[in-house]
Amino acid sequence: MNKHYDVIVVGAVSMGIAAGYYLSRQGVKVLLVDAFNPPHTNASHHGDTRVIRHAYGEGREYVPLALRAQELWDELEKMSYLKIFSRVGALGFGPKGESPFIDEAIASAKEFDLSIELLSSKEISKRWPGIAIPENYEAFFEPNSGVLWSENCIRMYRELAKVHGADIVVNSPVEDIQTYEDSVTVVTKNRN
Known part of the structure; x- marks a missing residue:
């Protein structure tokens, strides 16, 4: 050719x-x-699937990119006859004060006014009985994140x-x- x-x-x-x-x-x-x-x-x-989240532990400079990507995935889904995105949320957790990734994700969510829920280990176990984390862990749930097909x-x-x-x-x-x-x-x- x-x-x-x-x-x-x-x-x-x-x-x-x-x-x-x-x-x-x-x-x-x-x-x-x-x-x-x-x-x-x-x-x-x-x-x-692949996870897409908006609160970024790798650095808050990625948040605008993740939010724009989400807009484009939503646009693709509107044009599609296939399932593109499932808004199932994303859960992150790690040792309190010892997990820079979790600390940065929470800070990025606060800076960009993203919807997150801060949760204790007891709250996680109650909400998701299959997940048990130590009491000294901090956790957050980001309800607007999810998975891409x-x-x-x-x-x-x-x-x-x-x-x-x-x-x-x-x-x-x-x-x-x-x-x-x-x-x-x-x-x-x-x-x-």
């Missing part, structure tokens, strides 16, 4: 397929190439990218990327 594209995305799962969809939706001529046939079992998206997300982004004109080449491992002054050639194992 000797076609010209504005953008070639190598790896058409998770980030790649989403990028392909958003670019094609803007009228960009996109080619997505994957070594397998997404969704598949050979990447980190594999499996039923990861393979459904990829299926929908793939379908919508095609609707918007993206080409998708699957089962074609990339063997070489040749760069020139004003272009790039991507060579796959199948030479397509």
Whole structure:
């Protein structure tokens, strides 16, 4: 296949397929190439679900990104006939005063006025009988977080990218990327 594209995305799962969809939706001529046939079992998206939370223990600078991502997942679900997101909440806990991740998640929730419930170990055991944590732990429940149905997300982004004109080449491992002054050639194992 000797076609010209504005953008070639190598790896058409998770980030790649989403990028392909958003670019094609803007009228960009996109080619997505994957070594397998997404969704598949050979990447980190594999499996039923992935957690999405808004209070971030890795740093509060991620909160606006997580909230924007949630808006985009909600938008995708409105366009989808597949389940994309389940608002089941997210629970976090760790030793009081010894868990920087939990402390930062709680601080980020407070800074961005996110809905969280601070819970004791007794409250957790009462609410979720299968979970028992030590009394010296602190915990929070974030009711607006939940899980993404990861393979459904990829299926929908793939379908919508095609609707918007993206080409998708699957089962074609990339063997070489040749760069020139004003272009790039991507060579796959199948030479397509």
